[in-house]
Structures are given as structure tokens and as C-alpha cells.
Amino acid sequence: MNKEKGHIDEKLLLRFLLGEASDAEMQQVSEWLQLSDENQKLLDSYEAVWAESGKLTPNPVAVDIPSAWNIMSRRVDKFEEEKITRNISFKSRIVWLSSGIAAAAIILFAVYQLMVKPGIVPATMQFASIEEVMRDTLPDGTRVTLNAKTSITYPEKFAENERRIKLEGEAFFDVEPNKEKPFIIEAGNAFVQVLGTSFNVKAYENSHIEVIVTEGLVKLYTVDAATMDTSSVLLKAGQKGLVSSMERTPVYVSENIPDELYWMDYTLIFNDTDLEKVFSLLEEHYKVNIKVSDERIYKCRLSTTFTNNSITDIMDVIVATFEFEYNVENNIYTVTGDGCAEKNM
Numbered sequence: 001m002n003k004e005k006g007h008i009d010e011k012l013l014l015r016f017l018l019g020e021a022s023d024a025e026m027q028q029v030s031e032w033l034q035l036s037d038e039n040q041k042l043l044d045s046y047e048a049v050w051a052e053s054g055k056l057t058p059n060p061v062a063v064d065i066p067s068a069w070n071i072m073s074r075r076v077d078k079f080e081e082e083k084i085t086r087n088i089s090f091k092s093r094i095v096w097l098s099s100g101i102a103a104a105a106i107i108l109f110a111v112y113q114l115m116v117k118p119g120i121v122p123a124t125m126q127f128a129s130i131e132e133v134m135r136d137t138l139p140d141g142t143r144v145t146l147n148a149k150t151s152i153t154y155p156e157k158f159a160e161n162e163r164r165i166k167l168e169g170e171a172f173f174d175v176e177p178n179k180e181k182p183f184i185i186e187a188g189n190a191f192v193q194v195l196g197t198s199f200n201v202k203a204y205e206n207s208h209i210e211v212i213v214t215e216g217l218v219k220l221y222t223v224d225a226a227t228m229d230t231s232s233v234l235l236k237a238g239q240k241g242l243v244s245s246m247e248r249t250p251v252y253v254s255e256n257i258p259d260e261l262y263w264m265d266y267t268l269i270f271n272d273t274d275l276e277k278v279f280s281l282l283e284e285h286y287k288v289n290i291k292v293s294d295e296r297i298y299k300c301r302l303s304t305t306f307t308n309n310s311i312t313d314i315m316d317v318i319v320a321t322f323e324f325e326y327n328v329e330n331n332i333y334t335v336t337g338d339g340c341a342e343k344n345m
Contacts, residue, residue, distance in 0.1 A: 008032045013043060026217075026234065043230075126153045129169075133263060138165070141176035142183065147263050149204070170202040172264050190243040190250065193219045199235075200261060209243040210253075211235060212260060220250045259285065266308040275300045278318070286311040289332045296339025297324065 008029070015021045016029045033040050127136050128151035135145050138154060140163050146152065150169025158164070158181065166186045175183045177196025185192040187203035197216025203209045211220050213235045220241040221232030233250040235241045240253040259281050261267045268285075270278060276298035279290040288311055292298060300322050306314050315333060319326050324337035 008039075016043075030234075124153055125156055126151060128152070138163075140178065140181070140183075143174040143176075145172040145264050147171065167201055167203050169204055170200070170263070172198070172200045172261065174198045188243070188245075189248055190220060190222050193221070200264075206245065208245045211241045212256065213237050213239055214261075222248055222250060224248075268306045268314075270302045270304055270306075272301045272303050274298060275302060275318070275322075278302050282311065282314065287331075291332065291334045293334065293336040294339050297322075297335055297337055300340035 012021065012025055012029065016026060021029065029043075033043060127134075127146070129146040129148055131148050133145065133147060135143070137143050138152075139156075140158060142163070144152060147170035150167070150171055152165055152167055152171065154165040161181060162184055163178070163181050164184045164186065168187075173183075173185075173194075175194050175196050175198070179195055183194050183196075185201060187201050188205075188207075188209050190203070190209040192199070192201055192211055194216065197218060198214045199216070199218050200212040200214070201210070209220075211218060215237050217237075218235045218241075219232055220235060220243065221230055222243055223230050231249045233241050233252055235252075238256075240256050241250055242253050243250050256269065256271065258268050258270050258273055258277070261269070262285060266285075268281065275292075279292075279298075282288065283290055302318065302321065304317065304321075306317075311333075315326055315328075315335075318324070319335065319337075322337065322340060324335050326333055326335045328334075
């Protein structure tokens with residue numbers, strides 16, 4: 001396909017949308033998107049088609065993506081050679097490309113409908129938790145931990161080009177890596193796409209969608225049903241993304257709540273968290289009372305992770321970290337000390 005100033009290899013965009021791009025390639029796409037609004041619109045048009053075609057039930061037949069892309073590229077070049085004026089805008093090219101790809105998706109779906117017997121729907125499976133946390137494994141080896149009042153629906157056999165499931169509630173995923181078959185979660189009005197990583201998704205009915213990544217890279221995106229525009233954010237380990245039930249546009253969330261994964265394995269993740277917040281969470285989860293001899297103790301900031309530790313173990317770590325002392329009587333922990341040194345505040 002012909003090159004032009006500010007242009008990018010369309011095959012790279014395709015790998016980006018399929019979740020197969022390397023970290024360096026994703027950075028390249030990110031920098032390219034910042035060059036102009038037209039670049040973002042072009043990516044949106046591609047992403048909308050792939051996202052919507054992936055939602056078809058049954059899924060479209062497998063396509064030789066490299067061959068299909070080469071055919072599309074040659075058709076675009078032919079169009080450019082035969083156009084009447086040399087001043088057709090880049091925006092016009094975007095519209096033409098979007099229409100061509102959309103038409104290709106429609107044709108593929110029509111062919112599939114002719115090949116499949118009417119009325120036959122792929123079998124689906126479901127597992128759900130009611131009041132307790134439960135663990136299970138999907139057919140591809142992906143391990144899932146479900147919070148209470150959560151259900152997952154998935155096909156009895158995944159498609160050849162993707163692994164797509166539907167989530168209602170909250171679950172933690174440890175996805176089995178497979179570059180040929182991206183793992184896609186439909187969660188409310190949002191989608192989460194990965195190749196192999198660990199992350200948490202919260203998508204209870206009539207609530208916003210939250211994604212917390214603990215390992216790897218995740219794309220959180222939405223598709224506007226009216227305009228077919230897409231919006232997405234890439235989330236790395238330690239980052240959190242959100243799709244509001246009102247705004248419906250993915251955004252980064254700067255602050256992670258220390259006990260967001262406590263439901264799964266009693267993990268508390270403190271990242272420069274003041275002790276006032278730390279003690280408050282400990283009181284809530286361990287049903288204790290914590291008092292301090294000096295209000296300045298609350299200003300000390302803690303960075304550590306506890307997983308399934310006793311309250312005694314946690315308090316021992318805290319007082320050792322800041323050179324405090326504590327005593328306990330009738331489930332009341334009293335912390336004594338002179339407050340934080342300047343370097344800890």
C-alpha cells in the first residue's frame with residue numbers, strides 16, 4: 001500500500017487490534033495516533049469493524065488475514081491510481097477504507113450464513129457463584145476466580161481465531177497465553193482483550209466497569225453503536241481502567257484501592273498509603289480497633305503487600321517498619337511512637 005507522510009503500516013494496525021503487537025509496536029501506534037485526529041479516526045474505523053464482526057453469533061468463518069489484507073491493499077492502490085483528482089483528502093480515503101472493510105466483513109458473514117444449517121446455535125456453557133468465591137478453569141486452560149453473585153458464559157468450544165466469553169459480576173482471570181487466539185471478555189458495555197496475562201474485571205449490572213491489571217498488558221475498549229467509533233486504553237501491570245455507566249468511555253484511574261482484590265485471596269496492596277487509611281481497612285476486614293498515641297502516626301505512609309496474613313503479623317510488620325510499638329487488649333490495638341521521621345512523610 002502506498003506510503004504518505006504520517007502514514008503507518010496497516011498490517012501493524014491489524015496486529016495492534018488483534019492484540020499481537022509487541023511493546024515497541026504498540027508504542028509506535030501510540031505515537032502515530034498523536035500526530036492527527038485523522039489517524040485516530042482511521043484506527044477507530046478498523047477497530048469498530050473487527051469488534052463488531054467478532055460479536056456475530058455464530059462467529060464468522062476463519063479468514064486468511066494476511067491474504068485478505070494484501071487484497072484490500074491492492075484494491076486501495078488501484079483506487080488511488082484511477083481517481084480523477086489528485087486532491088482527494090485523507091479523510092475521503094478513511095471513509096473509503098472503512099466502507100471496504102465493512103463490506104468485506106458483511107460478505108464473510110453472508111458466506112458463513114449460507115454454509116451453516118439454519119437454526120443451529122453453538123452450545124454454550126456457564127458457571128456461576130452465588131454467595132461464595134469459587135474457582136474454575138475454562139476449556140483453554142485459563143484459570144478464573146469468581147466473586148459472589150458472578151456468572152461466566154462461554155462456548156463449549158472456542159472459535160478458531162479467538163476465545164470470547166461473557167462476564168456478569170466480578171472475576172479474576174489468569175489467562176492461558178495463545179497469540180493465535182486473543183482472549184476477549186464482554187462485560188456490560190465494554191470489552192477486554194488480552195493474549196495472556198492476569199487481571200481483575202468488575203462488571204456488575206447497572207454499574208461501571210473496572211479493570212485492574214496485575215501482570216501483562218490489557219486493552220479495555222468500547223464501541224459506540226450509533227457511530228461505530230471506538231475508544232480504548234492500554235493497561236499495564238499495576239494500572240486500573242474504568243468505563244462509567246454514564247460516559248461509556250474508557251479512562252485511566254490513578255488511584256488503586258488497597259483492598260480491591262481482598263475478596264479473592266485476602267490480599268491488601270498498599271502503595272504509599274497513609275497509616276490512617278491502612279488502619280481503617282484493617283479495622284474493617286479484621287474486626288478490630290486500632291488507636292494511636294500520636295496523631296502524627298496517621299501521616300506515615302506504607303508500601304507493602306499482605307496476602308492472607310493474620311492481623312498480628314501485619315501489625316508486627318507495621319511497627320517494625322516505623323520503629324513503633326503496640327499492645328493489644330480486648331481486641332483493641334494501641335500503637336505508640338513519636339510519629340514519622342521527615343523522610344517517611
